[in-house]
Amino acid sequence: MNVFPRLAARLAARGIAVPATALAVLAVSAPQAAAHTDLDTSSPGARATLAGLPPNATLTFSDSMTQKYAKVAVTGPDGKSAAAGDPQVDGKTVTLPLETGSPAGRYTVGYRVVSADGHPVSGSYTFTVKAAGSPSPSPRAEQSADAPPSPAARAAKADAAAEEPSGTNTSALVGGGALVLTLAAVGAYVMRRRRAGHGG
Template sequence: MKYIHGRAARASARVLVVPAAALAVLPVTAPPAAAHTELDSSSPGANATLAGLPPRITLTFSDEMTQKYAKVAVTGPDGESVGIGNPQVQDESVSIPVDVGSPAGRYTVGYRVVSADGHPVSGSYTFTIRDVGGPSPSQRAAESAEEPSSPTTRKTESAEADEEPSNSNTPLLVGGGLLALVLAAASGYVTWRKRAGRGD
């Protein structure tokens, strides 16, 4: 009887040891938890400098997004919103149309979205639209270098303006001289006729 009891005890011990070993292995072999959703890319990109504002801003995330909780705001250099309508979700991408007539300067994109598995994601970044219509720095420097000579140019223009009235009076002077000659000739002729009549 003692032998039978001893063998049963050893078997029970083996039964208890196996589950314990299995439990010890589980934490090692369990799959890792799913990673949080992140912003993979954006268009325009962060810190980008563009010649003009694109028709829409697009954000692409690492997981599929939900339309209900997608929020995107685009703010211009004057602090006004340039987004048009509501953000549109397509798979992992969220986009919003913007007013392409907005001024040059720095723009801020802020977003708060929720992935399909419930992970919220929020953040912001900036990009810049340069003023392509204004003069370049080299042109502004050249204009500044030419400024000291501008007073001389203004004096020359002023002198030319002062000379214009004298030139415009030339026809009057010539006409007056001719009139004086005609009057002198007529006076001489009258005098000669008088002398001729008297027989001088």
Template sequence: MYVTDRRAVRTAARALVLPAALAALAVAAPRAAAHTELDTSSPGANATLAGLPPRVTLTFSDAMTQKYAKVAVTTPDGASAATGEPQVSGKEVTLAVDPASPPGRYTVGYRVVSADGHPVSGSYTFTVAQANSPTPSPRAAAASPAVQETESDKIGGESADVGVPVLVGTGALAVAGVGAYAARRRRAGHGN
């Protein structure tokens, strides 16, 4: 009788170790799948400015690499407003632009790679008002969102949802393992 109980404990432990390990991985996976994000931008997305600033600054959640930092600022007529190459300083990527560029809607596009290898890309727009057109109050400009959701944010949000089905599947495996053990134990008990 004692041997059967010891064997039962070992079998139950084996049946529960794999599901427990899978559950631990599933809980840790969403955190590991987090991607670098654009935290803030200057000028901000959808902002209306009286004039074009001398530079566009993008601040990310992780440090960037200079080698893979690509930023473009496009004027309303499709030309580049950049006067140099993007410069990286830690989490910030800055691109100098020509403040004498024409008024209208500008597009900022970026594709950068963080120091840990995560690529991030996206774009947003802002407007430079004509000299004689009214501009919104600073309060209204401050209320506009700083960034738009990037493709990597969407992917990161979806990958975080993967943990729930994995946990459900792990639970089902654990229940099936315990059920199989109980059935085997009943059959072994009837054979005595």
């Protein structure tokens, strides 16, 4: 009497196992069906700051690209194209030659490509080329009229200020001495006149 329950249990287990296997297959295949092409790396990179514009802009994707549908543009700060040719596809990499003499500023990279299996991908990002450093001005040019005087200039000014009071004091002493001598001479002259008057 135990044969029938065992047989029913086996059939039920088989019925559950088949749908479970089908679900596992779907779970594995679903990410592959939903997969799409992405930009993996780029040079120049997004938000990078460079000393000059490189000879090429290189974009590498997660899938191989088709040459026919590869569109890449690099626009300079003046709104003009910085491209020196057409984009070239090599497997997963798309390369665009650039004009290295383009001006400094912010550049925008825009792309729209189609992978070999038909997946389109598009996007954009920016990078910056900084201006070349200007020559350093001479020390004389750096010091403006409002700049504080140098230590040597301050010392010379202090010496000049110290000399002015001493010169004034010397002039006062000389003048005072001359006045005393004049008064002494006048006094001696008056005394002689008086003596001469008394003697006569």
